[in-house]
Amino acid sequence: MDSKKRLCQKPPKTFKLLHDTAIFNVTKLWQNGSTLQVQFLNYIYDADGNKVNDPKYVWASWEKAWIGYIITDTIMKYANLNFVFHLDLNNTGTLPPGITPDIIITKNPKGGAWSYVGTDCLNYSKPTDQSAPEPTMNLGWLDAPYDTPFTFQGASYTTGTGFDQGGYTNGLSGTIVHEFGHTVGMLHELQTPFGAPFTFNRDATYAYFAGPPNNWNSADTDSNVLDLIDRNQKNGSNFDKDSIMKYSFPCKLINETGPTICSYIEYTTEILSNCDKYWLGINYPGKPLVSCPLASNLWPVITPTPGPTPVPNPIISKLFPDKISFEYILLFLGIILVIASTLLFLFSII
Numbered sequence: 476m477d478s479k480k481r482l483c484q485k486p487p488k489t490f491k492l493l494h495d496t497a498i499f500n501v502t503k504l505w506q507n508g509s510t511l512q513v514q515f516l517n518y519i520y521d522a523d524g525n526k527v528n529d530p531k532y533v534w535a536s537w538e539k540a541w542i543g544y545i546i547t548d549t550i551m552k553y554a555n556l557n558f559v560f561h562l563d564l565n566n567t568g569t570l571p572p573g574i575t576p577d578i579i580i581t582k583n584p585k586g587g588a589w590s591y592v593g594t595d596c597l598n599y600s601k602p603t604d605q606s607a608p609e610p611t612m613n614l615g616w617l618d619a620p621y622d623t624p625f626t627f628q629g630a631s632y633t634t635g636t637g638f639d640q641g642g643y644t645n646g647l648s649g650t651i652v653h654e655f656g657h658t659v660g661m662l663h664e665l666q667t668p669f670g671a672p673f674t675f676n677r678d679a680t681y682a683y684f685a686g687p688p689n690n691w692n693s694a695d696t697d698s699n700v701l702d703l704i705d706r707n708q709k710n711g712s713n714f715d716k717d718s719i720m721k722y723s724f725p726c727k728l729i730n731e732t733g734p735t736i737c738s739y740i741e742y743t744t745e746i747l748s749n750c751d752k753y754w755l756g757i758n759y760p761g762k763p764l765v766s767c768p769l770a771s772n773l774w775p776v777i778t779p780t781p782g783p784t785p786v787p788n789p790i791i792s793k794l795f796p797d798k799i800s801f802e803y804i805l806l807f808l809g810i811i812l813v814i815a816s817t818l819l820f821l822f823s824i825i
């Protein structure tokens with residue numbers, strides 16, 4: 476198992492942190508059927524926003540093609556979204572005329588693996604202040620098998636060693652799928668509001684993620700691991716241990732013990748689970764729907780809303796007012812007097 480874990484979900488810089496899992500943030504879904512333009516950048520930005528050029532940030536052709544190949548074969552099979560991967564094989568740094576990017580991917584080996592969530596990407600790829608577009612995703616490593624031929628967009632490629640020196644040799648590409656999961660609106664399964672069967676030991680968790688390769692402060696660990704996702708405006712299955720949006724931790728980070736519970740968090744998922752596929756289809760309908768055996772949590776939830784304030788019947792309320800006034804007492808006594816007088820009169824006749 477590689478030491479580089481899939482830890483990510485870059486929080487939006489200018490928005491409140493949103494934590495999400497196969498849990499979707501339904502407020503950040505792309506319009507169903509969208510075509511999303513994907514650009515690969517051959518440079519990164521430093522902390523001051525300046526471009527940094529270095530050969531290690533330049534994508535190899537097969538790396539770009541591999542990402543397109545994986546997403547075409549996974550997310551695009553189940554979600555009604557069309558990612559257009561602009562491979563820019565001559566590294567011109569441009570897209571075809573009239574095309575602007577929706578998704579911008581950098582390869583910064585020291586930048587971790589992360590993506591903004593859903594349409595938050597547009598805040599960076601299409602900034603309203605006309606400043607330079609920023610990356611919406613970074614892949615700090617590329618999990619691909621070595622020396623494997625594949626075909627994408629009608630051309631043949633062979634995978635190389637890429638920039639992953641860690642040894643993802645199992646032929647699976649969970650990190651790529653996981654990050655694109657965020658891109659289509661998915662959140663971290665371990666933070667599910669839909670019933671995770673464990674709780675984290677907070678001190679152990681902070682200590683673990685404060686170390687490499689994450690080097691997170693407590694706020695980072697809170698937003699990526701510890702904070703439960705608010706179930707408001709989210710949908711998805713009950714906790715899915717097989718979700719691509721789950722990532723693996725040592726069992727010592729949770730309070731519960733036992734081989735079953737540890738198996739939930741210690742193994743790394745590398746492929747879309749059936750529930751991931753199902754919810755991709757629910758949120759982006761149009762592709763054949765895969766069944767999910769877990770219970771569903773749909774949004775919007777239909778909650779009873781207060782009806783109009785009942786209008787009192789004017790006649791009833793006149794007869795039975797909330798507060799009996801002096802006039803009513805006089806009226807009541809008057810009626811009694813009339814009835815009594817009538818009865819006396821009738822008795823006197825008899």
Ligand SMILES: [Zn+2]
Pocket residue numbers: 481482483484653657663
């Ligand atoms: Zn993530």
